[in-house]
Amino acid sequence: MNIAIFGATSQIAKDLIVSLAMYTNYECILFARDPVPVYNWLNSIEMEKAYKVSHYSYFEVNDSYDVIINFIGIGDPGRANKAGNAIFDITYKYDMMVLKYLKFQPECKYLFLSSGAVYGGSFEKPVTDKTLAKIDVNNMSKTDWYAMAKIYAEARHRALPEYAIIDIRVFNYFSHTQYMGANFFITELVHALQRNKIFRTSKENIVRDFITPSDFFNLIQAIMKAKSKNMPVDCYTKKSVKKFDLLSEIERNFHFRYAFPDSLEITNATGHKINYYSVNHAARQFGYDPEKTSMDGVIEEIKKYMMKLKSA
Secondary structure (H helix, E strand, O other): OEEEEEOOOOHHHHHHHHHHHHHOOOEEEEEEOOHHHHHHHHHHOOOOOOOEEEEHHHOOOOOOOOEEEEOOOOOOHHHHHHHOOHHHHHHHHHHHHHHHHHHHOOOOEEEEEEEHHHHEOOOOOOEOOOOOOEOOOOOOOHHHHHHHHHHHHHHHHHOOOOOEEEEEEEOEEOOOOOOOOOOOHHHHHHHHHHOOOOEEOOOOOOEEOEEOHHHHHHHHHHHHHOOOOOEEEEOOOOOOEEHHHHHHHHHHHOOOOEEOOOOOOOOOOOOOOOEEOEOOOHHHHHOOOOOOOHHHHHHHHHHHHHHHHHHO
C-alpha cells in the first residue's frame, strides 16, 4: 500500500508514522511545508531510511497513492488562537490539493483529520449519531473559526459522494510524545506532574475520551483496509473517563498533587466543553474495535513519558 501523509510535522501524524513503520510494510511519503524538521525527527528516532520526505510542490496528480491522510490543522488551542482566521485558508488550500488529485485518481482513499469541535455548543451531553451541530451564526467568535473550517471541509467531502473520503473527528488525543507545554487539560496536567507542581484545575467534573496512539493506529488501519465509503467517523475508546476519576488514578500511580482554585483562566480555542466525547460508534462499520479504555490509555502514556524523562 502506498500512502501520502500531509502534515507530517504534527505529533499525531508522527505517532501514526512510527506505528506504520513498526507494524506494516506500507510505502509512505511524508509531506511538509518544511521537510527539514521531518528529516531531523526521523534521524532522531533512527528511522531516516524508513520513508521518503517531500515538499508539497512535488505532490503530483500522476503519482500513485492508495491512501492520502491529511493531518494539516492547528492542534494546540494556544496556537489556534494565534492563527486566527488563517485556519480557513490553511485547511482549504491543502484539502483542495487532495480533492484535485482525486479527480485524476478516483480509486484513492482520502482520510481527513477533522475535529469533534464541528458539533459546536458546550457539549452538555456526549455526541450521538443524532446530535446536530450548534453554531450561533449571528454571533460568531474566533472560538468558532476552527470548527467552521472543519465543517466547510466536511461539507465539501459529502458533496463528492463518488470519492472514498472519510472525515476522522478527533475529540481528545494523548501520547507520551506530545509537547506537554501545549494548552490542553491533559498536557498541562502532565507538565505539572513533571515539574512536581500542584496541578490547578476547575471544580467541574468534565468527561473526556482520550484515544492514544495504539487505538488511533487501529482505527486508521481498519478504515484503510475496509470497503470504500464517504462518511465521517468519531474517534472513541472502550470507555470515556471523568476528570475526578482520572485525577484520583494519576494520584494513585504517581507523586501527583492537584487543587481546585475558586477562579481559573482556561485557554480553549474551540469553546467550553463539558462532555467532549462521542458515543457515535459508526467506525464499527470499518471493523474498528478499540482495545483500551481512556483511563488505561492515559496512564500507560504517562508512564512512558515519565520513563523517558528518567532515561534522558
